[in-house]
Amino acid sequence: MAETQVYKxxxxxxxxxxxxxxxxxxxxxxxxxxxxxxxxxxxxxxERFAFISGIGCSSRFPYYMNTYxxxxxxxxxxxxxSGVKTANPELSVWQITGDGDALAIGGNHFIHAIRRNIDINxxxxxxxxxxxxxxxxxxxxxxGLVTKTSPFGTVEExxxxxxxxxGAKGKFFARTIDTNIALSTQIYIEAAKHKGTSVIEVxxxxxxxxxxxxxxxxxxxxxxxxxxxxxxxxxxxxGKNNEKGxxxxxxxxxxxxxxxxxxxxxxxxxVHDAFEPNxxxxxxxxxxxxxxxPVALGVIRSVDGPTYDISVQEQIEGIKKTAKIKCxxxxxxxxxxxxxx
Amino acid sequence: xxxxxxxxxxxxxxxxxxxxxxxxMQLTGxxxxxxxxxxxxxxxxFPDYPAEIRAPQGTVGGVSGFQVHLGHSEINTPGDFSxxxxxMNPAALKANxxxxxxxxxxxxxxxxxxxxxxxxxxxxxxxxxxxxxxxHNVIAAPISSMVKEALKDYGLDPKSVLRTKNMxxxxxxxxxxxxxxKYTEDxxxxxxxxxxxxAEANKVALRAGYYYAETIEALxxxxxxxxxxxxxxxxxxxxxxxxxxxxxxxxxxxxxxELFIGSYPITPATGILEELAARKDLGVKSFQAxxxxxxxxxxxxxxxxxxxxxxxxxxxxxxLKSEAIGLAVMAELPIVIVxxxxxxxxxxxxxxxxxxxxxxxxxxxxxxxxxxxxxxSTPSDCFHFAFEAxxxxxxxxxxxxxxxxxxxxxxxxxxxxPEMKDLPKINPPFADRTEIPFxxxxxxxxxxxxxxxxxxxxxxEHRIGGLEKTDKGTVSYxxxxxxxxxxxxxEKVERVANEIPGLEVYGAKSGDILVVGWGGSYGYxxxxxxxxxxxxxxxxxxxxxxxNPLPKNVKNVFSQFKKIVVCELNMGQFADYLRIxxxxxxxxxxxxxxxxxxxINDIKEKCIKILEDNQNG
Numbered sequence: 001m002a003e004t005q006v007y008k009x010x011x012x013x014x015x016x017x018x019x020x021x022x023x024x025x026x027x028x029x030x031x032x033x034x035x036x037x038x039x040x041x042x043x044x045x046x047e048r049f050a051f052i053s054g055i056g057c058s059s060r061f062p063y064y065m066n067t068y069x070x071x072x073x074x075x076x077x078x079x080x081x082s083g084v085k086t087a088n089p090e091l092s093v094w095q096i097t098g099d100g101d102a103l104a105i106g107g108n109h110f111i112h113a114i115r116r117n118i119d120i121n122x123x124x125x126x127x128x129x130x131x132x133x134x135x136x137x138x139x140x141x142x143x144g145l146v147t148k149t150s151p152f153g154t155v156e157e158x159x160x161x162x163x164x165x166x167g168a169k170g171k172f173f174a175r176t177i178d179t180n181i182a183l184s185t186q187i188y189i190e191a192a193k194h195k196g197t198s199v200i201e202v203x204x205x206x207x208x209x210x211x212x213x214x215x216x217x218x219x220x221x222x223x224x225x226x227x228x229x230x231x232x233x234x235x236x237x238x239g240k241n242n243e244k245g246x247x248x249x250x251x252x253x254x255x256x257x258x259x260x261x262x263x264x265x266x267x268x269x270x271v272h273d274a275f276e277p278n279x280x281x282x283x284x285x286x287x288x289x290x291x292x293x294p295v296a297l298g299v300i301r302s303v304d305g306p307t308y309d310i311s312v313q314e315q316i317e318g319i320k321k322t323a324k325i326k327c328x329x330x331x332x333x334x335x336x337x338x339x340x341x
Numbered sequence: 342x343x344x345x346x347x348x349x350x351x352x353x354x355x356x357x358x359x360x361x362x363x364x365x366m367q368l369t370g371x372x373x374x375x376x377x378x379x380x381x382x383x384x385x386x387f388p389d390y391p392a393e394i395r396a397p398q399g400t401v402g403g404v405s406g407f408q409v410h411l412g413h414s415e416i417n418t419p420g421d422f423s424x425x426x427x428x429m430n431p432a433a434l435k436a437n438x439x440x441x442x443x444x445x446x447x448x449x450x451x452x453x454x455x456x457x458x459x460x461x462x463x464x465x466x467x468x469x470x471x472x473x474x475x476x477h478n479v480i481a482a483p484i485s486s487m488v489k490e491a492l493k494d495y496g497l498d499p500k501s502v503l504r505t506k507n508m509x510x511x512x513x514x515x516x517x518x519x520x521x522x523k524y525t526e527d528x529x530x531x532x533x534x535x536x537x538x539x540a541e542a543n544k545v546a547l548r549a550g551y552y553y554a555e556t557i558e559a560l561x562x563x564x565x566x567x568x569x570x571x572x573x574x575x576x577x578x579x580x581x582x583x584x585x586x587x588x589x590x591x592x593x594x595x596x597x598x599e600l601f602i603g604s605y606p607i608t609p610a611t612g613i614l615e616e617l618a619a620r621k622d623l624g625v626k627s628f629q630a631x632x633x634x635x636x637x638x639x640x641x642x643x644x645x646x647x648x649x650x651x652x653x654x655x656x657x658x659x660x661l662k663s664e665a666i667g668l669a670v671m672a673e674l675p676i677v678i679v680x681x682x683x684x685x686x687x688x689x690x691x692x693x694x695x696x697x698x699x700x701x702x703x704x705x706x707x708x709x710x711x712x713x714x715x716x717x718s719t720p721s722d723c724f725h726f727a728f729e730a731x732x733x734x735x736x737x738x739x740x741x742x743x744x745x746x747x748x749x750x751x752x753x754x755x756x757x758x759p760e761m762k763d764l765p766k767i768n769p770p771f772a773d774r775t776e777i778p779f780x781x782x783x784x785x786x787x788x789x790x791x792x793x794x795x796x797x798x799x800x801x802e803h804r805i806g807g808l809e810k811t812d813k814g815t816v817s818y819x820x821x822x823x824x825x826x827x828x829x830x831x832e833k834v835e836r837v838a839n840e841i842p843g844l845e846v847y848g849a850k851s852g853d854i855l856v857v858g859w860g861g862s863y864g865y866x867x868x869x870x871x872x873x874x875x876x877x878x879x880x881x882x883x884x885x886x887x888x889n890p891l892p893k894n895v896k897n898v899f900s901q902f903k904k905i906v907v908c909e910l911n912m913g914q915f916a917d918y919l920r921i922x923x924x925x926x927x928x929x930x931x932x933x934x935x936x937x938x939x940x941i942n943d944i945k946e947k948c949i950k951i952l953e954d955n956q957n958g
Contacts, residue, residue: 016804047799052642055807062804063816070645071806071917072638073668079603079635083642083650084796087601088624090645091796101814109638112631312628317619323622328594331587331623332758333575336524338379341573 003068007045011036014035014046016066027178027204028058031092031125034181035094035308036065038188044092054082054101057132058204071147075106078113082196082308089309093120093163104140111168121188124161124201124231125178129130129210147209147281162286162300166279168206172198172300178205183229185296190299196307204297212282217295219237226290230298235269238294246293250304254284256293274302350565353412355420356514358507359437360429361398362391362549364404369427373511376524377547379580379756384411385720385864386753387419387938388899392608392692397694399461404436413567417864419752421432421940424564425517427510429453429484432463434667438472446478448513450506452485476897482510482553491549495542500693505546507819513552515819522547546788556557574757575950581720581749583611584756585679590623591759595728596735596767603628603639605658608691609747611679613653633661637678641665644674645805647795649731655747656685656698658675659705666740670830672805673735673782673791675741675769678712679727682746683725684936693936694747696860702742703889703918709827711834713737714858714889721756723749726886728764730814733837735769738790744836744888746861748938761804769793772801779803781814787936789833807878838890848874848881851901853955857928858908859885859915862939866908869944880948885915891922899926906931 014036015175022028039049044166055074062069068091068318072080078311081095087288095113102124113120125258129147136149140161144153167172176184184202191198203214217226228238228246236246248266249255257264276282282301288294325331356373358366367388374386389406405915422442428434430451441447447469454468464471469479480628480720484506491509492502498827508525513523526544533540574628581586593600602625604614618627630636637652654662658682669676682698684690711734714877718728723745730743772794774778779801784791794801803814811817846855847867858866863884870882882900885891899905907916908931916928931947933939 020648031593045799048803050646051798062806065804067802068645068800069804069806070642070672071804071808072641073664073807076665079630080642080645082635083601083603083628083639083644084646085642086628086639087599087643087646087648087650088797109635109734110632151842222890285455291836296751312626316624316626319621320624325620327761328587328591328623329761331620332577332761336375336379337577337758338381339575339857340381340571 007043009040009046011040012253014066016064016317017091018063019061020064022057022316023207025207027127027202027206028061028125030178030181031123031184031202031204032061032064034111035123035188037185038183038192041189041260042092042192048090049092049094049150050084052084053096055132055205056098056101058096059101060100075101076109077101078106078109078122082113082116082118085118085120086312089119089313095120095122097122097130098122099124099126099138099140103161103164105176106276111164112195112198114168114170116163117169117171117305119195119197119310121191121198122200123188123203124199125226126161126201127210128213129206131206131209135209156280161199163283164287165199166283166301170199171196171200171301171303171305172299173282173301174198175201175203175286175297176229177203177214177297179218180297187299188246190302194302196305200203217290226294226297230272230274230285230300231275232272232294232299235266235271237266237269244294249280254288254293274299277303299332306339346760350567352414353410353416354425354564354566354830355423355551355592356425356427357406357408357423357437357440358510359404359406359433360507361432362396362403363395364405365504365669366405366407366429369507369511370409372525372563373514374411374753375408376515376520377409378518378576379524380535381413382413382566383410383416383569383755384415385419386410388751389747390788392690399430399432399458401432401435404433406433407797409903411566413569415569416754417867418938418941420767420941425514429506429510431459431464432469432470434468435464438474438894441474441477443479446480446517447474448480448482448510450484450510451481452483455482470770478603480557482513487549487553488546488797490547495538496543497538497542501539501542502816504541508543508546509550509553512547513554516551516554518566522551526930533682539604542632547750568950571755572757576661576755578753579721579724579756580612580751580753581717581723581745582610582681582751583616583911584721584723584744585717585727585743585745586616586795587618587651588724589651589677589731590620590625591724591761591764592728592731592735592767594647594761595764596731596769598647598649598769599624599626600628601628601640601643601650602652603630603636603643603650605630605633605636605656607633607655609683609698609750610653610658610679612750613679619851633658634665637662637665637676640676641674644676645672645796647793649680649735651731653679653681655681655683655702657688657699659701663706664714667708668807669712669740670706670710671713671807673738673830675738675793677730677734677741677743680745680746681750684952690936693912694938695934696746696862697890697914697934698744699911699914699918703743709831711831711889713739713741713824713834713837715741716886716888717749718860718863718884718886720749720752720754724756730768732765734791735767736792737833737837744860748906749861771795772798774798774801777801780812781805782810782812784812784833789829790835791946815955836892838893841887841890841892843894844883844885844892846883846898847880849879850881852879852881854878854880854904854906854951855899855902856880856882856944856948857885857905858882859888862908862910865941866944867937869948870943872941872949873945878948878952888918895923896925899923904929906947907950908939910934910938910945911933
């Protein structure tokens, strides 16, 4: 963290001169603010940030950041961000995307970026709806949701972002709520420091087309009881006074319990291990749904592994060391040639 | 190695090696052409293989061929009709019978002309007589049994023994053309460095074929092709895909940039990705993407980050890349998209050639979305045009679509190796670091290219994207601004015409007919036009490499001829394009849509008919 002293930024330094045009009350405002707060803490010079987005409300994000930015086309931000990072691994590359952009039209690029473990940070704004096209169901909409394109309710199962990330061999997955700026900021910092693809699912509210979709767990009065903020090395307790917790039942499934009941003490409560390579428990945590469970927030999984961008660079450097061909003239003259005259 | 009874000196000769797709015909043809090139012949080759890796054995659909045209004089095409056909099975004869010259030589593997195989190829009993080939020089060589005999003491399994049949056939052809075996023998020693038994077996089969040909003497007359008189220099054989890949690498070196290719395998473009993936020694970053879209999008990301970015594909893949090309037009980022055309639509004939993606290249995107379109015209000039495509993309900050085709991609010819010092330096318009605030869409007055500010440079932070912008870089929905920007982007592409060479005419600058072509038909058109000129006709050729923008002198060139005939392997796309761009002329057309190149005769017949109609009319 020595570098943090060198770059004394404030969040304002990351604000562009563009007027922010999201709807008043949209969760995106809070995400923008959390990200700008997080960047200040990273000790990375401003010119090394690149924000890449696809299409959707959230994808306007780069215009509001005073960094390098590329607002691209629907679903393709993961591929473009992969190109940026591979071309220049020195950059801190952030992909801004939504549930439609990343999981529907861009699903293929999303899973392959994760599989390659390319060192980009993907912030996935999940409001379970298509907002920019004015209210159609998305791949994360709850089954049965009535929207303009599902007037009788959807008949399809939604994706769970965490499940998909872990299934695609993801090494970093975190979840936060748009309105929790302190938690979000902390998560963005951890995501940025993680080497490899980091996916952060932001439970984000669309005030116009899916208002209150996350209220069941996010409202102030209930959020302590209905969410579990995971911290590595800490017991998985939740509730206003940490009076609830998670235990492993029969090695197979998680169970939410009350401390003090049925002889359960803090000793019985699971301790979060985000660094465990085996994703078994992290997978169960990522999939917890209210009301059976609290919804897990925080860094659920954070495992080290070789990154694509550095592996590409190292392979090139390794081959260059012993290569006979050093420049184009060498290549042009290599192999079978013959002279005339 | 023995005497030659009688050798006929020839200007040129065409040999076709043909067999089952597992018979190793591509290797056989390649070894023969490399040997011919080292001897000093000019040559042109064309592999012709089925889409299936192993189509049903013995069927016509599974025939794989490799044609070599070599000569003492300049060779511009792989040739239409073959002087020598090597047919490893009846299906190979069936597939090629109509392409044998009258009196040509046919060498076939007698051992493979079994009743079953003859039937499978669609013959009744005697393929030679059923094809009316009795008057040809037909050699029924017991190739299968001869290799079995020659290798009986080498302890190889029967399958490995039969796999050397192609080398026996190659040995025969070497004798026929009085060629040395050394290059091929060296090749096997290198290839089977760790399997000396296999190296030896192939060499034994090769020599057995050579001696067999000598012994039977049925192969007379043998052909003698003297070395060609070609310009001084160092040469190598190169195919279009490799030349394209090398052109990009040369451009990266001349621009001082890293080269990035994001791509997805697709026939017949895969060779470009493969060649660049192998060049880690020169620092090439190759990204085999999850699909065609990610191929171009990773490249576009790399371009944004400051690399020379390219992507390679073929027609169906170009369809998938359309939206991202639009983004590149809007973001004004340099990128080269190579489309190695194949016969479409849809999957079409994936291993066959066509020139039917021209309209797609020019117009196949939403909105007013012009890109520079360039077409290579010979396997070796793919290097030059890949270099030029990259140079224009980088210096003008625009996507460039480079058209090659299956015929160029796989065809080879000797290429005089350039020296890097003779190639021009490439100067991308990098943003001035002191120009703060940086305005991403501010452009120079000459080329109208915007400046390129690469992430990592302090003070030049900026945002670009697919939304319409003002020239200051802010998003704008103002109607007049949109029209202004659309016209500006079009004008930027038009201004590339200021620095491309004028259209050249092969032959007299005026006459009865101007044969017009573009891209890969060049060799055939040139050969046909030369022959017509030799026969006294006033026919000239103009072949286009720069399609959008067109060279500035088109009108001057066209106006000197009574008739213009546009020849292309599609239904007339370039002719239609010329009708839009140069309405003052009328255009006749010669079109072929068979997945095959033109033959010289196709072109000559068309011209002669026009000349006759002219006289009569």
